[in-house]
Amino acid sequence: MNLVLRFARFYVPPFLKKQKLEELFRLTAEAFGCEPPPIRKLGYGECLQAYAQFSRGKAEEALQQPEEIESLKERLYRNAFRMGESLRKSLGVRTRSEMIMASRVLYRILKIELTANTSSEVTIEKCFFSRYYTAPVCEILSALDEGVAAGLSGGGRLVFHERITEGKPCCKAELTLATMPWEE
Template identity: 45%
Template sequence: MLLKIIQRCLPEWIKRKKLKELFRLTADAFQSELPELKGLSSAALLPQYTLFTKEQAENHLQSGRPLEQVKQRLYQNAYRFGRNLRKTLHIGTWEEAVTALKVIYQLIGIDFQCDRQGEIIIRQCYFSSYYSGEVCKLISALDEGLAAGLSGGGRLCFQHRITEGNECCKGYFQRELQVKSKDGST
C-alpha cells in the first residue's frame, strides 16, 4: 500500500531526507567529509550529490588505491539503505522491489525499465553527462547494493553503459536464487 502511495506522490521532506541519507552513506564509503547540505531542496541536492560522487570517485581512482574496499563499502552501505526501505515500504516480492527501484531512480533522474525476465534498460540517466565510464562503474556498487537490499538479495548487473559511449545502459536484475534442500524444501 505504501509503495503505491509513493508512486503517486512523494513529499518533498521525504525526498530531501533520503537524498541526505544517500549523501551520508556515500561519504562514509569514501571516508570523506560530508558537504554542507542545510537548507537545500531535493532539486538542489541532486546536482550537489552528482558533483560530490564524481569528485570522490575520481580522487579515489587517481590515488591508485585498490578499488575493492571502497566498492565494498559503497555496496554494503547501499544494501543497508535498501534493506531499510524494504522494511519501511513492506516490500515482499521481486516485482515490488522492481517498482521501488523505478520510483527511486525516477527521483534521481534515471529512466529505469525492467521486464519480467529481469532485463533492464536505462535510456536516460542524469549522471551520464557528468560521470566517466570508470566513475560510473565504481559508483554502480551503490546501485548493486540498493537493488540487493530492496529485493532481499537480488543481483543487479550492468553490461553496457551510457558513460561508455553506448546509446543506453543494459543489464539484468536477477532474483535471488532459492537453494533447495535434498527434501525439496527451500
C-alpha cells in the same frame, strides 16, 4: 500491491526526496571516508546536483589509487545494501514486482528512468548522473546500484553490461533475484 508503493508510484513528497538524498550523501561519504558537504539549506534539485558533483569528485580522487578501488566498491555496496534493506522493510516490499516498483520509485527520486521486465532485464533510458560521470567514475559508483538492488531484493544481484557513460544509448543490466526472503 501495497498502498504505500501504489501511492509512491505517482507522488513522493519533496521532503522525502530530500531525506533519501541526504541518506545517500551520508552513506557515500562514509564509504569514501569523509564528511558529506553541508546541504541542509539546498533545495532538492540543488542537492541532487551537489551529490553528482561530490560523488564524481570523490570517485575521481579514488581513481588515482587503483589498488583501493575494490575495497571502496565493497564499502559503497555494503552501505547501499543497508539503504535498500531499510527501504524494503519500510515500504513493505513483499514480492518481486514490488521490489521492481520500489526500485523505480527510488530511481525516479534520483532522476533516473528505470524499466525492468519480469525476467531479468533492466534498462535505464535517462540518467541524471550521466552528464556528470565518466565511464570509470560510473563503474565505481554503480556499486551503489548493486547494493541497493541486493538490499531491496533480499540478496539479488544487479550487473551492468552497458552504460550511457560508455557512449551507449542506455544502460543495460541484468537483475538476478534470489528467492525473496518471504518466498523460501
